[in-house]
Amino acid sequence: MLVSSVTIERKAQRLVARVSRTHKKLFEQAAAIEGRSVATFVVAHAVKAAEELLREQKVIQLNAEQSRRFVRVLLAPPRPPTRRLKQALSFYRKTVTER
DSSP states (O other), X not given: OOOOHHHHSOOOOOOOOOOOHHHHHHHHHHXXXXXXXXXXXXXXXXXXXXXXXXXXXXXXXXXXXXXXXXXXXXXXXXXXXXXXXXXXXXXXXXXXXXX
């Protein structure tokens, strides 16, 4: 049986949300269908939505042309530094110290 990290991890934090009567009824009905409490239902589905959103943000999807351009840029030899880049590097070396 697969157990969610929500049920394993110690629950020490509180999350409070005000919702409309309509939304509360909706959550109650959906939680009842899954045989869960409203709190467990809301947390489980919020965790799932948050994980999915974060996963989508971590993955970059490119079409074929974008993929070819990306690889070309990665494989191209580096361009010589510009005057502004040299100035920035000089400033960095003067102002940043190593630990």
